[in-house]
Amino acid sequence: MHFEVKVEVSPREGIANPEGSTIERALPALGFEMAGNVRVGKVIRLQVEAESADAARSLVEDMCNRFLTNPVIEDASVEVLGP
Amino acid sequence: MSHRVGVVRFPGTNCEFDTIDAIRTLGGDAEVLWHADSSLKNVDAIVIPGGFAHGDYLRCGAIARFSPVMESVTAFALNGGPILGICNGFQVLTEAGLLPGALQKNVGMKFLCSMEQIEFVSTNNVLGKGSTVGDCVEIPINHFEGNYVCSPEVLAELEAQEQIVFRYTDNPNGSVRDIAGICNEGGNVVGMMPHPERATSVLLGSTDGAALIRSFLTA
Numbered sequence: 676m677h678f679e680v681k682v683e684v685s686p687r688e689g690i691a692n693p694e695g696s697t698i699e700r701a702l703p704a705l706g707f708e709m710a711g712n713v714r715v716g717k718v719i720r721l722q723v724e725a726e727s728a729d730a731a732r733s734l735v736e737d738m739c740n741r742f743l744t745n746p747v748i749e750d751a752s753v754e755v756l757g758p
Numbered sequence: 759m760s761h762r763v764g765v766v767r768f769p770g771t772n773c774e775f776d777t778i779d780a781i782r783t784l785g786g787d788a789e790v791l792w793h794a795d796s797s798l799k800n801v802d803a804i805v806i807p808g809g810f811a812h813g814d815y816l817r818c819g820a821i822a823r824f825s826p827v828m829e830s831v832t833a834f835a836l837n838g839g840p841i842l843g844i845c846n847g848f849q850v851l852t853e854a855g856l857l858p859g860a861l862q863k864n865v866g867m868k869f870l871c872s873m874e875q876i877e878f879v880s881t882n883n884v885l886g887k888g889s890t891v892g893d894c895v896e897i898p899i900n901h902f903e904g905n906y907v908c909s910p911e912v913l914a915e916l917e918a919q920e921q922i923v924f925r926y927t928d929n930p931n932g933s934v935r936d937i938a939g940i941c942n943e944g945g946n947v948v949g950m951m952p953h954p955e956r957a958t959s960v961l962l963g964s965t966d967g968a969a970l971i972r973s974f975l976t977a
Contacts, residue, residue, distance in 0.1 A: 690862070690907055691862075691865065691905075691907070691932065693862070693863045693864060693865050693866065693867050693905070693932070694863060694867060696865075697866075697867045742816075742820070743816070745817055745820070745853070745860050747852075747858075747859060747860040747907065747908060747909070748860045748862055748907055
């Protein structure tokens with residue numbers, strides 16, 4: 676079966692996120708002084724062939740650990756969107 | 759003496775000829791090693807030069823790790839062979855697991871292109887011959903992702919094992935502990951963000967990079 680999978684890559688807690696900080700500093704110029712803790716990551720969507728949703732998740736988690744993310748600076752959360 | 763240096767070229771590398779020119783000017787010989795060939799052509803040392811290997815897609819250096827040449831480069835490193843990663847080459851070496859930590863976007867989100875003063879923190883590596891801890895050299899930087907980060911445990915190890923090679927005297931990019939370059943435990947693999955090959959002529963504003971490359975050629 677084909678599964679549509681979404682990977683959200685985010686900067687690890689405790690690692691500075693210069694993109695997020697820059698956006699955070701700009702938001703008050705538009706009146707959004709209430710915004711804080713801005714973090715910028717990225718989203719990767721892919722299709723995988725697997726026997727079940729769990730198997731699809733497990734495959735993509737393996738891809739994350741070995742390639743899609745750099746565990747020194749990034750965390751990944753994997754979501755199987757459906758077949 | 760390392761007479762022959764292999765300079766790795768990936769699609770998107772753009773500093774290979776500057777590096778080859780600097781090495782030849784300083785008395786060594788150098789040739790390009792194409793990323794898709796696994797042969798290292800029996801070179802005595804390897805430089806992974808600056809640029810944008812594989813377009814820096816996904817993360818800087820992330821795709822380069824899969825180029826056929828990298829398996830040979832890794833074996834060469836584990837065998838004690840001298841390797842220097844400059845700028846994007848430093849990023850490639852961290853992604854390939856030959857050096858610890860990672861390089862992320864500069865604090866301030868600016869592409870930085872400037873002459874920087876860096877100080878030798880350790881000379882126990884392939885760039886340190888003829889230099890003394892505390893020596894300061896002027897070497898230009900040219901990067902957007904030169905902000906070195908690592909876990910506190912790795913940082914403690916780097917400090918304890920004298921693996922921090924250079925620190926900036928005036929940190930331009932937010933690197934932890936002002937780190938500009940590090941080496942592996944053996945000191946045979948060095949990665950640095952500044953470009954020593956661009957500091958080998960008075961015309962370029964500094965000749966301080968020559969000592970580092972000369973050291974590398976005799977490693």
